[in-house]
Amino acid sequence: xxxxxxxxxxxxxxxxxxxxxxxxxxxxxxxxxxxxxxxxxxxxxxxxxxxxxxxxxxxxxxxxxxxxxxxxxxxxxxxxxxxxxxxxxxxxxxxxxxxxxxxxxxxxxxxxxxxxxxxxxxxxxxxxxxxxxxxxxxxxxxxxxxxx
Numbered sequence: 001x002x003x004x005x006x007x008x009x010x011x012x013x014x015x016x017x018x019x020x021x022x023x024x025x026x027x028x029x030x031x032x033x034x035x036x037x038x039x040x041x042x043x044x045x046x047x048x049x050x051x052x053x054x055x056x057x058x059x060x061x062x063x064x065x066x067x068x069x070x071x072x073x074x075x076x077x078x079x080x081x082x083x084x085x086x087x088x089x090x091x092x093x094x095x096x097x098x099x100x101x102x103x104x105x106x107x108x109x110x111x112x113x114x115x116x117x118x119x120x121x122x123x124x125x126x127x128x129x130x131x132x133x134x135x136x137x138x139x140x141x142x143x144x145x146x147x148x
Contacts, residue, residue: 044073
């Protein structure tokens with residue numbers, strides 16, 4: 001069992017006892033059901049604390065002006081990383097007009113301090129559809145790599 005012709009990937013995925021490590025994060029509830037909450041590799045480390053992008057994305061998806069969103073970690077000399085939101089607004093909502101500040105305020109009112117970005121920056125853009133932040137995350141990564 002493992003990756004075909006890729007022993008390195010196999011050894012990174014299966015431990016010496018043969019247990020599979022998927023890099024998924026989750027919990028088992030009182031009824032014994034497993035709930036997946038995020039991917040460990042996508043965790044944003046803020047001052048050593050893991051911030052789950054899915055938790056922040058879920059929060060912003062509850063805002064009436066947000067169509068889709070992805071959070072990525074930006075390198076920060078002081079904190080290690082800081083979360084940055086890449087947002088697609090709903091049709092008819094205009095960029096600017098204070099919407100970025102409104103979204104930051106929305107997150108600040110609902111999350112603990114280390115989970116919101118202190119630089120008060122949200123990237124807003126438009127692109128062809130997506131699901132669950134996947135295409136937004138790819139778009140954000142391409143934007144992030146251009147601004148480093």
